[in-house]
Amino acid sequence: MIFYGTNGKHYATEPLPGTPCPACQAPDGLHVALVSRYAHVYWIPLFPYQKIALTQCAHCQSTWEEKQLAPDLAPAVRSVKTHHHAPAWTWAGLVLVAAFSLYGYLRSIRDTHTDEALLASPRAGDIYTVRADSSRRYSLLKVRQVGGNVVELVANEYETDESTPLNSLNEPARYSKEPFTLTFLDLQIMRRKGQITDVDRLAPAE
Numbered sequence: 001m002i003f004y005g006t007n008g009k010h011y012a013t014e015p016l017p018g019t020p021c022p023a024c025q026a027p028d029g030l031h032v033a034l035v036s037r038y039a040h041v042y043w044i045p046l047f048p049y050q051k052i053a054l055t056q057c058a059h060c061q062s063t064w065e066e067k068q069l070a071p072d073l074a075p076a077v078r079s080v081k082t083h084h085h086a087p088a089w090t091w092a093g094l095v096l097v098a099a100f101s102l103y104g105y106l107r108s109i110r111d112t113h114t115d116e117a118l119l120a121s122p123r124a125g126d127i128y129t130v131r132a133d134s135s136r137r138y139s140l141l142k143v144r145q146v147g148g149n150v151v152e153l154v155a156n157e158y159e160t161d162e163s164t165p166l167n168s169l170n171e172p173a174r175y176s177k178e179p180f181t182l183t184f185l186d187l188q189i190m191r192r193k194g195q196i197t198d199v200d201r202l203a204p205a206e
């Protein structure tokens with residue numbers, strides 16, 4: 001369940017000097033209170049979407065929303081409103097989301113480069129995550145030997161919905177005993193067709 005919603009926060013108060021209160025005529029009682037309305041997810045502010053300017057009289061406590069203001073007051077209030085931006089923290093969530101996306105994007109580029117490099121020079125022990133055509137089932141192929149431009153592989157006999165099945169499937173007993181061979185070119189073609197979705201070279205066991 002995702003908790004999200006909107007919230008409002010008072011973030012600035014500006015006096016409106018030289019304007020008498022329309023209600024009590026006090027000369028210097030008016031000020032404008034600015035409220036930022038913002039969207040939040042799990043109480044982390046995402047982005048501001050509305051500014052509210054409340055005009056209040058410190059003297060008689062009268063309060064006016066913008067649409068209730070007399071025409072002679074409205075421009076001064078609007079000017080206060082446009083000169084005070086919503087506080088930066090109301091953007092915190094969106095900045096976080098952007099930072100995470102960028103991080104994920106950069107990491108996926110790096111992973112892809114690594115995958116291509118590993119696939120171009122196979123080594124015994126390499127594990128390929130493979131996806132059957134037009135299915136969302138994943139399994140593994142393990143390189144047993146490399147010779148010339150041919151790899152000898154064994155197929156994992158299990159499959160799973162997980163796109164990263166390495167942890168759940170990679171046990172020696174789960175691989176077929178019947179090896180088969182593919183050429184380096186076969187591997188490249190499978191990669192280009194999206195049949196090999198990941199390449200892992202695990203650190204050798206100590």
Ligand SMILES: [Zn+2]
Nearest residue numbers: 021024057060
């Ligand atoms: Zn007043």
